[in-house]
Amino acid sequence: xxxxxxxxxxxxxxxxxxxxxxxxxxxxxxxxxxxxxxxxxxxxxxxxxxxxxxxxxxxxxxxxxxxxxxxxxxxxxxxxxxxxxxxxxxxxxxxxxxxxxxxxxxxxxxxxxxxxxxxxxxxxxxxxxxxxxxxxxxxxxxxxxxxxxxxxxxxxxxxxxxxxxxxxxxxxxxxxxxxxxxxxxxxxxxxxxxxxxxxxxxxxxxxxxxxxxxxxxxxxxxxxxxxxxxxxxxxxxxxxxxxxxxxxxxxxxxxxxxxxxxxxxxxxxxxxxxxxxxxxxxxxxxxxxxxxxxxxxxxxxxxxxxxxxxxxxxxxxxxxxxxxxxxxxxxxxxxxxxxxxxxxxxxxxxxxxxxxxxxxxxxxxxxx
Ligand SMILES: Nc1ncnc2c1ncn2[C@@H]1O[C@H](COP(=O)(O)OP(=O)(O)O)[C@@H](O)[C@H]1O
Ligand SMILES: [Mg+2]
Numbered sequence: 571x572x573x574x575x576x577x578x579x580x581x582x583x584x585x586x587x588x589x590x591x592x593x594x595x596x597x598x599x600x601x602x603x604x605x606x607x608x609x610x611x612x613x614x615x616x617x618x619x620x621x622x623x624x625x626x627x628x629x630x631x632x633x634x635x636x637x638x639x640x641x642x643x644x645x646x647x648x649x650x651x652x653x654x655x656x657x658x659x660x661x662x663x664x665x666x667x668x669x670x671x672x673x674x675x676x677x678x679x680x681x682x683x684x685x686x687x688x689x690x691x692x693x694x695x696x697x698x699x700x701x702x703x704x705x706x707x708x709x710x711x712x713x714x715x716x717x718x719x720x721x722x723x724x725x726x727x728x729x730x731x732x733x734x735x736x737x738x739x740x741x742x743x744x745x746x747x748x749x750x751x752x753x754x755x756x757x758x759x760x761x762x763x764x765x766x767x768x769x770x771x772x773x774x775x776x777x778x779x780x781x782x783x784x785x786x787x788x789x790x791x792x793x794x795x796x797x798x799x800x801x802x803x804x805x806x807x808x809x810x811x812x813x814x815x816x817x818x819x820x821x822x823x824x825x826x827x828x829x830x831x832x833x834x835x836x837x838x839x840x841x842x843x844x845x846x847x848x849x850x851x852x853x854x855x856x857x858x859x860x861x862x863x864x865x866x867x868x869x870x871x872x873x874x875x876x877x878x879x880x881x882x883x884x885x886x887x888x889x890x891x892x893x894x895x896x897x898x899x900x901x902x903x904x905x906x907x908x909x910x911x912x913x914x915x916x917x918x919x920x921x922x923x924x925x926x927x928x929x930x931x932x933x934x935x936x937x938x
Pocket of ligand 1: 580581583584585586718738739740741763764768777778779780781782865866867868870871872901
C-alpha cells in the first residue's frame with residue numbers, strides 16, 4: 571500500500587477546506603498543503619443552516635449542500651495533489667472529515683452528522699475515500715469527538731516530558747499527553763474562535779478579528795466573563811464535546827441581554843473566555859505538563875496567545891511547527907492519518923477520550 575495520504579478537514583469555523591498530503595514512513599512528512607476557502611454562498615448556507623434558517627425545505631437544502639461540499643472537497647484534494655509530482659495512483663486514500671452540520675452526542679437519540687458527499691470525492695478524484703469517521707464512536711456510546719488525540723499522541727508525545735496539544739478551531743480541544751505509559755486523554759474545552767468570529771461578523775463586517783487587534787483594543791468585562799464561564803459545560807467532567815449547537819450566536823445573545831457594553835470590550839471578553847477556559851482545563855487536567863503545543867487557526871491570534879501565556883504561567887508555549895507540522899495543517903493531517911489507520915484495520919478512536927465502549931475502526935471506505 572502507498573504511504574501517501576490526503577486529509578481533508580473543515581471545522582466549526584466553516585472557513586473552508588484544509589487539504590494536507592502526507593507521507594507516512596517512520597515519520598510523518600507533510601508534502602503539500604492547500605486551503606480552499608468556501609464561496610460566500612456556501613458559507614452563508616452553512617451558517618444559516620446551523621442557525622436553523624432554512625431557505626425552503628431543510629432536506630433539499632441538506633442534500634444540495636452535501637453535494638456542493640463534496641465537489642469542493644474533491645477540488646481541494648486535486649489541488650493539494652497537483653502541488654506535488656505524485657499522481658492519484660500514488661495516494662493510498664483520502665481521509666475526509668467533511669463538514670459537521672449537527673453534533674448532538676447526548677440525549678435519547680445521539681447523533682453527529684458530517685456532510686461533503688464522499689461518493690463525489692471518490693468519483694472526482696479517482697482515489698479511495700474514507701469518510702464518516704465519527705459515527706461509529708457515537709454508536710458505541712462515545713462523543714464521536716475529539717478524534718485528533720490519537721494522532722497527536724503518535725506525533726507529539728514524549729516519554730520524558732508531559733505535553734498538552736491545544737487545537738484552537740471554532741471549538742477548542744486539548745489532548746493531554748503524559749510521559750511513559752500514562753493514559754492519553756482529551757476533550758473539547760469550549761469555544762475557540764467561533765464566538766469571536768460571530769462578533770467580528772456583526773461589528774467589524776469581517777470573518778475574524780485579525781490578530782486579535784479589536785480584542786486588544788478593549789477591556790475584559792468581569793461581569794460578562796463570569797456569566798459566560800457560569801455555563802455548566804465548563805464544569806462538566808470529560809468525556810465531553812461541543813459545537814455551534816451550544817456555543818452559538820443564540821447563546822451569546824442571551825448572555826449579552828441587558829448589558830450595554832462597548833463592542834471592543836465584548837471582543838476582549840470573548841477572547842479571554844477562550845484563553846481562560848483552555849488554561850483552566852490544562853491547569854486542572856494536566857497540572858504537570860511542561861509544554862503546550864498550539865495548533866489551529868487561533869494560533870494566529872496574537873492577542874489570544876498573549877492572554878493564554880498570561881493564564882498559563884510556568885509552561886513553555888510553542889506551536890506544533892517546532893515538532894514538524896505547521897499549526898494550520900494538524901487537523902487535516904490527522905484525517906490523512908486516520909484514513910491510513912482505517913485501511914490498515916486499526917482503531918482510530920481513544921475510548922478514554924470519547925467515552926466509547928471500545929476502540930473501533932472508524933469510517934467507511936468509498937472505493938476509487
Ligand atoms: N490572523 C488571524 N487572526 C485571528 N484569527 C485568525 C487568524 N487566522 C485564522 N484565525 C482564526 O482561525 C479560524 C480558522 O481556524 P481553523 O483551525 O480552520 O478552525 P476550524 O477547524 O474550526 O475550521 C478563523 O475562523 C479565525 O477565527
Ligand atoms: Mg477551518
